[in-house]
Amino acid sequence: MRIALFVACYNDTLFPETGIAVTQVLERLGHTVTFPMEQTCCGQMHYNTGFHREAVPIVRRFVQTFRDAEAVCVPSSSCVSMMREHYEMIAEASNDAAFLAEVRSLLPRIHEFSELLVNRLGVEDVGATFAHRVAYHASCHSVRVLHLGDVPIRLLRAVRGLELVEIPDREQCCGFGGTFAVKNADVSGAMLKAKQANIVSVAPEVVTAVDNSCLMHLYGGLHRAGSAIRTLHIASILAAQGGAR
Amino acid sequence: MSIRVGKTAKAPEFPVAAKCALQNEQLRKNVHHATDVIRNKRALRVAEMPDWEHLRQSAHEIKEQTLAHLDRYLIEFERNCTAAGGTVHWARDADEANAIAISLIQQYGGDEVIKVKTMTSDEVQMNPALHAAGITPHETDLADMIVQLGDDEPSHIVVPALHRNRFEIRDIFRKKMHRAELTEQPEELAAAARRYLRDRFLRVKIGVSGANFAIAETGSVCVVESEGNGRMCVTLPEVLITLVGIEKMIPSFQDLEVFLQLLPRSATGERMNPYNSLWTGVHAGDGPRAFHVILLDNGRTKLLQSKMERETLDCIRCGACLNACPVYRETGGHAYGSIYSGPIGAILSPQLNSMQHSRSLPYASSLCGACYEVCPVKINIPEILIHLRGRVVQDDQKTLSGNLSQMNLAMQGAAIAFGSRRRYEAAQRLGRMGQTLFQRGDQLRHLPGMAGGWTRFRDLRALPKQSFRDWWKANSRETGL
Numbered sequence: 001m002r003i004a005l006f007v008a009c010y011n012d013t014l015f016p017e018t019g020i021a022v023t024q025v026l027e028r029l030g031h032t033v034t035f036p037m038e039q040t041c042c043g044q045m046h047y048n049t050g051f052h053r054e055a056v057p058i059v060r061r062f063v064q065t066f067r068d069a070e071a072v073c074v075p076s077s078s079c080v081s082m083m084r085e086h087y088e089m090i091a092e093a094s095n096d097a098a099f100l101a102e103v104r105s106l107l108p109r110i111h112e113f114s115e116l117l118v119n120r121l122g123v124e125d126v127g128a129t130f131a132h133r134v135a136y137h138a139s140c141h142s143v144r145v146l147h148l149g150d151v152p153i154r155l156l157r158a159v160r161g162l163e164l165v166e167i168p169d170r171e172q173c174c175g176f177g178g179t180f181a182v183k184n185a186d187v188s189g190a191m192l193k194a195k196q197a198n199i200v201s202v203a204p205e206v207v208t209a210v211d212n213s214c215l216m217h218l219y220g221g222l223h224r225a226g227s228a229i230r231t232l233h234i235a236s237i238l239a240a241q242g243g244a245r
Numbered sequence: 246m247s248i249r250v251g252k253t254a255k256a257p258e259f260p261v262a263a264k265c266a267l268q269n270e271q272l273r274k275n276v277h278h279a280t281d282v283i284r285n286k287r288a289l290r291v292a293e294m295p296d297w298e299h300l301r302q303s304a305h306e307i308k309e310q311t312l313a314h315l316d317r318y319l320i321e322f323e324r325n326c327t328a329a330g331g332t333v334h335w336a337r338d339a340d341e342a343n344a345i346a347i348s349l350i351q352q353y354g355g356d357e358v359i360k361v362k363t364m365t366s367d368e369v370q371m372n373p374a375l376h377a378a379g380i381t382p383h384e385t386d387l388a389d390m391i392v393q394l395g396d397d398e399p400s401h402i403v404v405p406a407l408h409r410n411r412f413e414i415r416d417i418f419r420k421k422m423h424r425a426e427l428t429e430q431p432e433e434l435a436a437a438a439r440r441y442l443r444d445r446f447l448r449v450k451i452g453v454s455g456a457n458f459a460i461a462e463t464g465s466v467c468v469v470e471s472e473g474n475g476r477m478c479v480t481l482p483e484v485l486i487t488l489v490g491i492e493k494m495i496p497s498f499q500d501l502e503v504f505l506q507l508l509p510r511s512a513t514g515e516r517m518n519p520y521n522s523l524w525t526g527v528h529a530g531d532g533p534r535a536f537h538v539i540l541l542d543n544g545r546t547k548l549l550q551s552k553m554e555r556e557t558l559d560c561i562r563c564g565a566c567l568n569a570c571p572v573y574r575e576t577g578g579h580a581y582g583s584i585y586s587g588p589i590g591a592i593l594s595p596q597l598n599s600m601q602h603s604r605s606l607p608y609a610s611s612l613c614g615a616c617y618e619v620c621p622v623k624i625n626i627p628e629i630l631i632h633l634r635g636r637v638v639q640d641d642q643k644t645l646s647g648n649l650s651q652m653n654l655a656m657q658g659a660a661i662a663f664g665s666r667r668r669y670e671a672a673q674r675l676g677r678m679g680q681t682l683f684q685r686g687d688q689l690r691h692l693p694g695m696a697g698g699w700t701r702f703r704d705l706r707a708l709p710k711q712s713f714r715d716w717w718k719a720n721s722r723e724t725g726l
Binding site: 038052061080 | 699
């Protein structure tokens with residue numbers, strides 16, 4: 001299958017290794033990965049902060065860039081949530097029937113990375129080896145908007161050598177919340193501390209998730225506290241074949 | 246018209262109040278413990294219901310249907326309540342509601358009232374109004390009594406004294422009941438409260454209650470509670486005054502079936518409330534001889550016009566969203582500056598208040614969705630929060646200071662960058678160059694302005710030299726679809 005990668009603006013800029021890992025996994029499974037260079041952002045940051053007018057051209061740009069894709073892979077559940085929760089509403093409000101039709105036609109072809117592997121491609125074992133003690137953080141959007149359930153867990157269970165440990169209160173928010181992290185920095189910091197304590201309690205070597213946004217937040221707290229626990233996007237684990245990154 | 250939600254008008258912005266709450270270790274411990282206990286109990290009681298999702302959907306639809314035709318149901322309620330011997334009063338706002346209550350109490354010659362737990366009376370600030378009119382209100386719900394005796398504010402819509410532990414309650418009782426010998430044993434505290442309240446139940450002739458539901462078809466009112474103190478208040482006094490927000494209307498008696506399954510499980514993790522009181526008008530020789538209902542608007546009709554905003558009025562005040570909210574868990578209720586706290590407070594208070602106050606509340610959420618997941622009437626709280634953020638931004642952009650705010654400038658800049666590949670790639674290069682000012686090794690420290698909120702609590706890895714798209718280009722990979 002030809003899979004167009006929407007890597008997400010923050011992954012592109014801050015976590016290029018995630019895009020590389022996604023590409024490696026999909027190519028290893030025999031698929032062709034393409035990267036349309038016109039892509040920028042999904043519009044979530046603007047939309048969720050209340051800048052609805054400003055989000056519209058960003059959404060239009062995304063739709064225009066990917067409208068003819070056979071399948072779109074997004075290694076970020078929060079971006080996919082933005083698309084599934086709000087794109088149709090935004091298009092409806094724009095009173096542009098062609099735009100709305102494009103959104104409706106494109107949405108079913110958009111998949112979060114782990115969802116693409118398990119639900120669309122029917123793969124759980126991607127041939128990875130990663131001999132480490134790993135905790136999975138179930139990010140809010142992956143659980144409560146995409147309803148991924150145990151999809152990412154099934155992928156991790158199939159990784160050779162990987163020991164999976166469960167974080168208490170796994171589905172509790174880490175406190176990131178986009179601009180919430182700076183607008184309400186104190187509360188966000190307190191939520192992070194609670195999450196961090198739960199992570200540390202099961203002593204993993206690595207924390208993983210399907211969102212680098214949460215992982216960036218967790219990294220920020222763990223690194224500040226001098227913890228040796230690493231954060232890694234699930235794609236990096238699934239791409240690994242020898243062990244560490 | 247003066248629409249008022251508690252003391253919201255004087256409240257500080259959420260981030261400021263939250264910072265203060267976060268420094269109170271005892272409060273946070275109490276809130277953590279209480280919300281964890283209720284949350285887990287709720288989860289157990291919900292898990293045993295095979296038709297939970299159907300019940301939620303039914304409740305949502307009943308509420309939506311009622312609100313779409315609220316004018317009709319309110320009139321139907323008035324007609325049936327009046328036919329059963331009650332009297333219905335209409336209050337446009339807080340002041341009107343208080344004036345009606347005061348004039349009724351004075352008409353019956355009372356100078357004190359016993360009250361059933363009612364958040365709506367806190368919304369209109371009835372107690373200060375009664376005091377000002379020379380009337381003494383006695384809160385009889387145990388938690389509300391603790392709040393009243395402690396000169397405190399409710400911090401939770403179902404468990405108003407959730408922020409207090411039994412040691413603090415012992416101290417309040419010792420001081421206000423003049424019982425220096427009291428210990429913190431729950432049985433002893435309960436006995437002290439019982440003795441204190443029993444005297445008032447038997448003495449006071451006028452009761453004031455709220456309502457969980459008002460039934461249009463029969464003109465009945467329903468209050469659910471755990472202590473029986475509410476039952477005392479609605480049966481013992483000669484006169485009963487019930488304050489009801491107009492959104493508490495449900496069409497028929499049969500509809501209660503849905504809500505009485507959802508509410509107790511969601512609110513306190515009980516299969517059923519120990520006391521479900523339902524009354525219709527007056528009956529000779531049984532209960533109050535006079536019954537008055539005050540139907541309160543106080544900003545509610547404004548919400549009816551928009552489908553999105555109207556959903557806020559579906560709320561049955563179960564408090565499940567507060568217990569599930571990781572923000573509420575850290576700050577408790579007082580930080581919200583409104584008697585309606587937590588996720589529902591963050592959407593209800595600003596809307597009732599026409600957004601003049603509590604503009605920071607729609608941002609008091611990480612949008613994690615836990616509130617929507619537990620809501621028994623399926624209010625999409627995150628969606629409404631985002632909608633209200635849109636209204637805040639629109640208002641801000643009408644002013645010069647709003648346009649020049651850091652957030653607006655940052656968002657406008659980002660919108661320009663995301664508008665074209667060339668500008669986006671230039672912004673990435675600019676970021677990599679600009680960060681050297683704050684870079685120590687592979688870390689960014691002490692970022693300026695808004696971004697400083699990040700580096701106060703967290704580390705941040707510097708932007709890598711090569712973006713993903715640079716890597717893609719460098720490897721001459723496929724860029725079509």
